[in-house]
Amino acid sequence: MTETTEVKRAEVREQAEAILRRLAGEHAKLREDQWRAIEALTVDRRRVLCVQRTGWGKSAVYFVATALLRAGVTATGPTVIVSPLLALMRNQVDAAARAGIRARTINSANLDEWSLIEAEVRAGEVDVLLISPERLNNPDFRDNVLPGLAASTGLLVVDEAHCVSDWGHDFRPDYRRLRTFLAGLPSRTPVLATTATANARVTADVADQLGDALVLRGPLDRDSLRLAVLDLPNPAHRLAWLADHLERLPGSGIVYTLTVAGATETAEFLRSRGFPVASYTGQVEDADRRAAEQDLLDNKIKALVATSALGMGFDKPDLGFVVHLGAPSSPIAYYQQVGRAGRAVEHAEVVLLPGAEDAAIWRYFASLAFPPEEQVRAVLANLWPDRPMSTQALEPLVDLRRNRLEMMLKVLDVDGAVRRARGGWLATGEPWTYDTERLRRVAEARSSEQKTMIEYASTTACRMEFLRRCLDDPGAAPCGRCDNCAGPLFDAEVSGASLAAADAFLGRPGVEIAPKKMWPTGLAAVGVSLKGKIAPSEQIETGRAVGRLSDLGWGNRLRGLVAPEAPDAPIPDDLAAAVVEILKSWAHGDDAWPERPAAVVAISSRRHPELISSLAGHIARIGRLPMLGAIVSAHAAESDHRGNSAQRVRSLHDAFTVPAEVAAELSGLTGPLLLVDDLVDSGWTMSLAGRALRQSGAKGVLPLALAVAG
Incomplete structure (x- = not known):
């Protein structure tokens, strides 16, 4: 290294220390690895991965580097920080202001400011622009803003960079789109990736995606x-x-x-x-x-x-x-x-x-991971190369809930099999392979x-x-x-x-079962001629359950009874007592049932017939109500179902049969029915069984279950 270069580096460090003092106070001093990162970014224009404990000062690195790059002889464009959370963005904007750095953010919470901020960026009035990873594939942003931003970026910062790796504990598919951003950067544009939570495997994966990166990994002890x-x-x-x-x-x-x-x-x-x-x-x-x-x-x-x-x-x-x-x-x-x-x-x-x-x-959360291949192929088969399909329109055609479908589409987008466009998703026609081995290893x-x-x-x-x-x-x-x-x-x-x-x-029983009032959108695409509002004459009332499967109090107890693998047995005494308490509270107060029930009907069960029949019988005896029998389903209504509402309605809309002996009793009842089941998951089993009873003459239907999923 020449003497001139040494002098230049010493001058840059002196300037960096001065900027840090503005940011963090008069006694602040750069750690050695902080300086190594700043030096690599501002002098050598390299790519750097910092794996350092929380509180080490990763944000100081990119704010100091930004100030140096923006004030240089050949001043650079703005620093772009890809940040995962709004809370982080708000904190970063405030921190930048303390160092005299002008920071703005483009996110889902400030849509009305986007045009102004984009104009400020083009005018060189913004030092730091914070964006979410999701913004990288917003069609308007990707097509109209991102190319110019990539060309003018002075420094790219990837915060919480472990999200880039699907080996990481918090992998986010949108982060993988940074490959496109990286590919569009001019040569020698510095890049900084930071994280406090990356093991050796994640570190190697992120460094490989960055390219030729200087990895600065410090001790992770937190002595406080x-x-x-x-x-x-x-x-x-x-x-x-x-x-x-x-x-x-x-x-x-x-x-x-x-x-x-x-x-x-x-x-x-x-x-x-x-x-x-x-x-x-x-x-x-x-x-x-x-x-x-x-x-x-x-x-x-x-x-x-x-x-x-x-x-x-x-x-x-x-x-x-x-x-x-x-x-x-x-x-x-x-x-x-x-x-x-x-x-x-x-x-x-x-x-x-x-x-x-x-x-x-x-x-439960592991069960929501990337779907099996047959479901992915079903999604690809329903997409067109020239006609965008929205997630909402695609959802009825595949048996995946909205958030899982969105996550899968993002991964396919990163893999090049689909592309997000204005109005929805397009198939690219590119060959795609389901990476069974990698998913197994993850x-x-x-x-x-x-x-x-x-x-x-x-x-x-x-x-x-x-x-x-x-x-x-x-x-x-x-x-x-x-x-x-x-x-x-x-x-x-x-x-x-x-x-x-x-x-x-925790022992207080009772949560509401919300009635369905609208049919899922897109049912016509799966051959079901239902849409819009559910007719009031076919709706069920607001119901009650003992608790949620995720409750701190009742959750464990209920999972042991209603889980698919749970053995079938009569209703235990403690649950029977809890149901009685629910019925008592339901009869009084501001949210009391509109009318006292006149009879009890059960939903037939393949998994837990004894549990449900004993529960319905107990309610009938305690309430001195006639037990009319059970409504039966022609399909496997209680299969493990984590799909979407449209598919659930498709499989159940004509599945329930009201036995003749039950139907014969309905016309003579003066009040609503109590409809009893063990578990309410999507809510459509209860809603469609209740609809069948309403169509057969029931004055009203009050749902009652042991548990609500979620």
Whole structure:
């Protein structure tokens, strides 16, 4: 290296240190690997992959590099940051402003600003543009904005780059479209990919997709985190423990759950015990999520009770604790979530409260992975090369639910078999092979991660060392802080009062069964002449079930009764008592049934005939109602069904027969029927069985089930 080059690098480093001080304060100083990354990006114009722990300062690298590149002798175009979450985008815009960097974002929440922002980019008024990976394949953005953006980009940043790899714990098909963006960049355009959660396999995969990349991998220890695991017997104990110990946990933090129902229930229980908390899930409106984020940032609440919807990118440096009610399915995902805590505080508490139901939840989410080949081929067979078909129009033709179909189409798009266009999807006609072997290996990797997570919960060795070894950190060593190294900080004891409150809360039976009011779209395409609103004379009423399969309280109990593999047996006493409580509450209050039922009818079952008949008989005896019999299905109405509504209606719309002896009784009834089943999944079995009864003369139909899926 020449003396002139050395001088230039020294000058660039001096400028970089000055920019960092503007960003992070007068005493801030670049870490050695931060400088190596900045030097490679700004001086050598290389591609860099940074695998560094949360809080290391990856954002400082790309903000400093941006400032240097924008102020250079040959000033570059804007930095483009591909970022997965709106929460991360909002934090990054605020951080950029502190360094005097003008940042804008294009995402689904600011559609009305797109034209203005695009004009600002073309005018050179934007230093940093943050976009979501999904935006890369929005037809208008891809065709009209992306080519010019790729040609003018001064630096491309791929944040949370483990999402690029389908070996990663949070693979997102949209991230794979970065290959197209990378291919359109001018030569020597620097690229930075960053992540805190990549093992050796994911690191190698991402580096291979980047091309000739400098990989900077640092130690992943988080010396502020104190890890612990407590083995508690059931969900009520876990809620009671949280109520007893939440006040002792430092500052404010996050309580993670595995399901939306778990987050909702936990937040409701903690509020009932006087704690200021908010729930945060994918089903919460964006404005409410933003308000909850801000309340946590401002320490107005003790905790956000969240699903994985709150994960990558949420930046609260003084977050004091992370508690998991239920274990994530991957130790790498777990490390990523607990890494939100302790970034700017000396100590942060991390507590895992695993549950016996965790494995069942993991299996459910695993069942939603990439579909089998015959379903993929069915989708491709229904697409045209010159006539776009929307997902909504395609859905009735294939037995896949909307979100799974969308995910599959994104993968096929990346593979080149389909192309997204204005109005829907097109077949490209390119040859495509179902990669059975790779999908098998990915599934095996997921299964191995689940086993490893169970080992983490039971290990007697250092927990931080365990997690670091899962991430292939060569510097993994005992931390001296976790419960196994230093002894437990918390015990498993819970107070009688909190346990009684949790038992009562989780033991409350009763969730609504929402009636169907509209037929699925596109039924004509599958030969069913139903559309629009369901006639009021054919609708069922709002119903009731004991609980959801995902409930913290009733979930385990119900899964053991209604799961396909569950043995058939008469209704247990505790469930029978819960049904009676539901009927009592249903008869009174603001949401009482419109009219007392006049008789009971069951839906015939191939899997659990004794369970359903005994349940219906018990209801009839308790309510002193006539038991009319069962409505029967000509098809396998209770097959494992995770497909979409159109396919469900196609298979069931003419399946139910009302026996003559049942039909003969209907005209003489003065009130509605109670229609009894074990499980409501899509809701169409109950709706179409009820429709058949209404058409046969039933005045009304009140659905009653043991469980609701979800």
